[in-house]
Amino acid sequence: NNSSQLSSLPLQILLYVNGIYYIFYFLATLAMIIYKSQVFSYPDEFLAPDLAVLFLMAILEVPRLYLGFKGNLTEAEAPLGLSLGLTVGSVVLCVYLLLWQTYVLWADVLLNAVLLSAYGLESGLKVTAIAAFVS
Amino acid sequence: PAETRDAAQARVRSLPAPVTDVARLCVCDLLVAQCDVNCCCDPDCSAEDFSLFTTCSVPVVIGDRRLCSQKAAVYSLDVEANPPERIFKLIDQVNPSIFCIHATNYKQALYLKSPEIPTPENFDQLLDKFGGATFSAEPDSWNLDTDVQNPPEANETSRYEYGVPVQTEDAFLRLPSPVVSSWCSDANPAGFLVNQATKCIRSVSVEKCDSIQALSMLFYINSSILASVFQVNITVQSIAVQSLNGMRTLLSRSEVLRLPMVLDELCINAVLGVNYHITHTDTGEIIEAAAAFVLGAISKEELSIEQSFEISFTQENTQPVPLSGNPGYVVGLPVRAGFQPQGYPFPAAFSACFTCSGPSSQTLSSMDIYEIHLSNKHSQLTILQSTSTQDCLAAQGARAPVLFGYNMISGCKLRITAAVKCQPLAQTLLDVLKGQSFPEYVASFGNSQAQDVLDWVPITQLHISEQMTSHTLQSSCQIPVSLGIEVKWTKYGSLVNPQARIVNVTATITTTTLKQLPSGRERIIPITSSVVFTDISSPAEPSYKAWPTINIKLPFDFFYPFV
Numbered sequence: 135n136n137s138s139q140l141s142s143l144p145l146q147i148l149l150y151v152n153g154i155y156y157i158f159y160f161l162a163t164l165a166m167i168i169y170k171s172q173v174f175s176y177p178d179e180f181l182a183p184d185l186a187v188l189f190l191m192a193i194l195e196v197p198r199l200y201l202g203f204k205g206n207l208t209e210a211e212a213p214l215g216l217s218l219g220l221t222v223g224s225v226v227l228c229v230y231l232l233l234w235q236t237y238v239l240w241a242d243v244l245l246n247a248v249l250l251s252a253y254g255l256e257s258g259l260k261v262t263a264i265a266a267f268v269s
Numbered sequence: 270p271a272e273t274r275d276a277a278q279a280r281v282r283s284l285p286a287p288v289t290d291v292a293r294l295c296v297c298d299l300l301v302a303q304c305d306v307n308c309c310c311d312p313d314c315s316a317e318d319f320s321l322f323t324t325c326s327v328p329v330v331i332g333d334r335r336l337c338s339q340k341a342a343v344y345s346l347d348v349e350a351n352p353p354e355r356i357f358k359l360i361d362q363v364n365p366s367i368f369c370i371h372a373t374n375y376k377q378a379l380y381l382k383s384p385e386i387p388t389p390e391n392f393d394q395l396l397d398k399f400g401g402a403t404f405s406a407e408p409d410s411w412n413l414d415t416d417v418q419n420p421p422e423a424n425e426t427s428r429y430e431y432g433v434p435v436q437t438e439d440a441f442l443r444l445p446s447p448v449v450s451s452w453c454s455d456a457n458p459a460g461f462l463v464n465q466a467t468k469c470i471r472s473v474s475v476e477k478c479d480s481i482q483a484l485s486m487l488f489y490i491n492s493s494i495l496a497s498v499f500q501v502n503i504t505v506q507s508i509a510v511q512s513l514n515g516m517r518t519l520l521s522r523s524e525v526l527r528l529p530m531v532l533d534e535l536c537i538n539a540v541l542g543v544n545y546h547i548t549h550t551d552t553g554e555i556i557e558a559a560a561a562f563v564l565g566a567i568s569k570e571e572l573s574i575e576q577s578f579e580i581s582f583t584q585e586n587t588q589p590v591p592l593s594g595n596p597g598y599v600v601g602l603p604v605r606a607g608f609q610p611q612g613y614p615f616p617a618a619f620s621a622c623f624t625c626s627g628p629s630s631q632t633l634s635s636m637d638i639y640e641i642h643l644s645n646k647h648s649q650l651t652i653l654q655s656t657s658t659q660d661c662l663a664a665q666g667a668r669a670p671v672l673f674g675y676n677m678i679s680g681c682k683l684r685i686t687a688a689v690k691c692q693p694l695a696q697t698l699l700d701v702l703k704g705q706s707f708p709e710y711v712a713s714f715g716n717s718q719a720q721d722v723l724d725w726v727p728i729t730q731l732h733i734s735e736q737m738t739s740h741t742l743q744s745s746c747q748i749p750v751s752l753g754i755e756v757k758w759t760k761y762g763s764l765v766n767p768q769a770r771i772v773n774v775t776a777t778i779t780t781t782t783l784k785q786l787p788s789g790r791e792r793i794i795p796i797t798s799s800v801v802f803t804d805i806s807s808p809a810e811p812s813y814k815a816w817p818t819i820n821i822k823l824p825f826d827f828f829y830p831f832v
Contacts, residue, residue, distance in 0.1 A: 174378060175375075180375055233372075236374055237378065238371045240367050243371050
């Protein structure tokens with residue numbers, strides 16, 4: 135590692151890939167919810183929370199990724215810390231979609247597992263980056 | 270006792286739990302404690318039974334196939350072994366699709382909904398929801414639709430459509446009719462433009478006859494019909510009084526309302542029949558309503574009477590003429606007939622219609638001196654109708670209409686004694702056979718108009734006398750014994766839709782000699798009348814359209830500069 139540059143390259147790569155993957159994840163999950171509502175019996179009172187969680191996660195993802203990029207590139211720990219906090223929220227929502235959705239299809243399990251592992255790896259790298267910036 | 274009853278009620282309140290173990294489920298096990306044929310999952314079958322099976326009707330018992338991984342019971346027959354035996358395997362069925370259901374958090378997703386058990390608390394709500402003739406899976410949307418429909422209906426009493434009940438002030442115009450049994454039900458509404466005739470039985474008693482509403486005229490005319498902006502009152506068109514022996518007389522003043530009352534152990538002025546005539550415009554608005562009544566007397570012994578009701582709709586300024594086909598006769602409809610008016614031989618001045626005066630459908634006594642106008646809209650060819658007494662002289666003029674295509678034969682028995690005079694007897698028999706007014710012309714098409722003279726076929730009358738012995742003189746008495754009407758018809762029109770057209774009608778009266786009987790003896794002679802329809806259509810010749818000719822001609826100046 136170049137000691138003059140504190141920004142974490144793996145974190146940057148991961149954040150970039152996460153952004154692209156999240157777009158695919160959002161569209162795929164939305165399509166699958168629409169498919170489930172047509173094929174299975176999906177009453178409105180069960181459909182509404184699932185859609186709400188998905189959209190909330192999308193709304194959270196944008197500032198999370200932006201703050202992550204900004205924090206890592208400007209080597210500032212505050213945005214990165216905020217991003218970490220938002221990641222915790224995203225993880226909770228992802229776990230909901232993985233375990234407590236009305237219908238959990240095998241494709242859901244795969245997508246959410248990949249997203250969770252990305253979040254986990256990101257969190258570890260963010261912590262390391264914050265430690266590097268602070269010290 | 271109280272606890273066991275509560276416990277029993279608690280047991281009844283919940284349905285038995287559904288079986289979800291695939292090893293114990295068997296769809297083909299229909300007979301209890303007996304082996305079902307070819308049902309490999311039936312627990313009542315023994316190894317010997319399995320050896321007789323040919324195939325397994327239910328090879329796999331499985332839950333929802335879309336689950337990613339679940340248990341499945343697989344049944345198969347091993348036909349190689351001797352004797353054949355059933356193989357039962359419990360396997361884990363895996364759905365390889367990526368969209369298989371891994372888990373659900375929604376309990377009812379994969380199972381049918383258990384119905385609610387009615388309890389005293391929820392009974393009313395369940396009755397509201399499911400008590401009607403139909404119910405919808407989405408009760409909310411159902412209510413929404415009826416709300417939208419209600420407001421327009423309130424304005425629609427002005428215009429009636431076919432079949433819509435005719436509304437009156439209190440409810441609907443009633444046409445009592447037999448429902449299920451022959452007893453009168455007053456809840457049958459009359460439908461607009463639906464001509465109906467009903468007969469039903471009403472139970473009566475002479476003592477209470479003035480309190481039975483359905484016997485009084487008021488019951489049928491008191492509420493007025495709702496039509497456009499005003500109400501149409503039902504007027505009394507005519508009143509006919511029927512005496513106990515069946516004779517009817519038409520009253521000259523029909524404005525007076527006659528209510529039932531008890532007189533000399535009879536209940537008089539009881540309604541025996543009502544005939545409604547409703548006049549409407551061509552846009553469906555009712556403008557007039559009239560009712561013709563038949564009142565009669567009820568004697569003390571009668572516990573029930575038969576009432577007949579009829580309703581007919583006429584468009585204003587038109588004369589309804591029932592057609593028997595359009596244009597060809599329809600099998601089963603009456604053959605239309607009529608008379609030519611007096612003074613015919615001036616065809617230029619001929620404009621009056623053939624008088625429509627065939628015998629009416631009411632039964633007439635032969636001594637009846639008043640004419641009944643109540644249902645005089647039929648102009649039909651009729652033949653004698655056989656009665657239960659089979660006595661020609663007491664026939665009372667019952668006639669049956671001749672229906673196109675239906676060959677009919679009827680008759681009666683004539684008892685001759687020595688004292689019978691020949692000439693009056695011959696005349697009476699002729700009346701019995703031909704009826705009061707035997708028509709002269711028959712319509713050749715079912716929709717022939719009275720103004721088209723050429724569309725009507727004259728009835729040819731023939732007389733045949735049966736000569737029993739050669740020495741019978743012409744001057745001796747001949748009495749008619751049979752009337753045979755032969756209607757010759759043909760198929761007319763196109764090959765694919767032939768129309769029936771009457772071409773020739775011949776009425777043959779056969780007479781026989783009446784031999785003088787020694788006094789004290791009597792003879793019974795059968796009198797018959799018959800109608801026969803004969804198809805004289807010539808075989809159809811198909812005619813084909815000419816081949817289209819190609820007509821190519823150049824304009825004459827086509828090669829202009831050169832020609």
